[in-house]
Every structure is written in C-alpha cells, then in structure tokens.
Amino acid sequence: MAARGGTRSEHGIVLAELEMDQTGLIYVIGFGAATTIFVFGTIVAAWLLSHRRRTLQKGLPYESGIDTIGDTWSRFGLAFYLFALLFVAFDVEIIFVYLWAVVIRAISVPGIVIMGIFLVVLMFGEFYAWRKGDLRWH
Numbered sequence: 797m798a799a800r801g802g803t804r805s806e807h808g809i810v811l812a813e814l815e816m817d818q819t820g821l822i823y824v825i826g827f828g829a830a831t832t833i834f835v836f837g838t839i840v841a842a843w844l845l846s847h848r849r850r851t852l853q854k855g856l857p858y859e860s861g862i863d864t865i866g867d868t869w870s871r872f873g874l875a876f877y878l879f880a881l882l883f884v885a886f887d888v889e890i891i892f893v894y895l896w897a898v899v900i901r902a903i904s905v906p907g908i909v910i911m912g913i914f915l916v917v918l919m920f921g922e923f924y925a926w927r928k929g930d931l932r933w934h
Contacts, residue, residue, distance in 0.1 A: 886918070892911075
C-alpha cells in the first residue's frame, strides 16, 4: 500500500516520511567545522604573530605614559564587580526591551503581559540591591 510515494511498514508509518532531510544536519556540521577552524585558526595566528622575546621592560605595566608607583598587583574593591554585574544585567534587559518594542504589534496583549512580568522581576532585583545598600559607592 503506497501513500505519497512511500511504502507502509507493518506499523502503518510511511517509510518515505522517516527519511529526514539531511540539509539541516549538513548546515549544523558545516557551521560547527567553520567555528572550530575559526577558533583554532585565531589562536594559532595570535601565537605566530605574537612577540616571542620577553624582556623585563616588556613585562612592566604601563599606563598613560607614566610608570606605576607601588604594587601593581593590588586587588580591586567588590563594588567595581557589583557595578559591572548590574551594568551587564541591565544592558541585556535593554536589548530584550528593544526587541520587544520592535515586534509589539505582532505579539499583542500576551507579549505585553510577559514583558511586564520580565520587567517586574528585574526591578525587584534592582530594588533589592538598592535596599541592601549595594548601589552606594563606599
């Protein structure tokens, strides 16, 4: 018994439908290979182009034309990392809000409700950090 050009197996499944289109798999394998070649090619190119001679002067820290004073391996305060983390979190939020605003007519009311929930959760985190005093510079 044939259906759409295929033959039926004993379970009634058309065998032609079981044969999947392999172009998607070929694209995935191709992109994976291209990514691997790019990553390792970049590492090899950086290794080949980098300076191989290390001198004492090349290892010294240098900023704005002024030699450093004191220990250059000092630790940064936790406030720097906290502000950087908050910046990244809210930078990603802006990307989502922008993309949401672009397609707002297509997603209508359910999309507005979901984005509202997203913004409320992020604002809860912001108010929590503010209330803990993490946003004050010490």
